[in-house]
Amino acid sequence: FLEGGRVGSRFYSVQAAPKAKGSAAPRVQLTPEELEITKLSSGLVIASLENYCPVSSIGLFIKAGSRYETSSNLGTSHLLRLATSLTTKGASSFKIVTGIDSVAANLNFMIGKI
Template identity: 45%
Template sequence: MTSRTSSRLLRSLKARLYGTSATATSDSSAQLTKQAPRITKLDNGLTVASLENNSPISQIALVVNAGSRFESYSDAGVTHFLRNATNLTEHTPQKQKTK
């Protein structure tokens, strides 16, 4: 009886794990060529780097020179305030977190 149960279990596992044993093959002709990003500086000083990949899906990333390294003496503590205001820290006590 034990061997029958174990053989059923093994057959079940074999059937379930069959899909994971296949490795993905890549077609080298389907790979896109690398493009250099187009860098544009707007009138307000914002620098935009864009890349056309002919995809129906878009992605955006906002990169900011922020942190105590980029703060002057007059605006010291702004990074700390923004981090706490947006709840991006795990060490803020619950009563200080904004809602």
């Protein structure tokens, strides 16, 4: 492993990377954005926030559960949880999940109190 007090040439993974030379691009100070809330005519409320990142996150929050359900719509939150793994005529649940994975996306469903 050690050859004359230094790491052997075969163990590249344990060697430190050489320090990059040259000047780095100047750092740009990004100011945090205010939360923007938009209510559509359909009643859908959209909250958006600029994060200066090429990756996006989308959260869907639905007022469901025992707090919001009446006797006419009992089980809505349970149905929504089950719907995340349903299939369609043209795609199985496996095909849907692999399609989501192919674009490096992630699909989660969680039930909880907010």
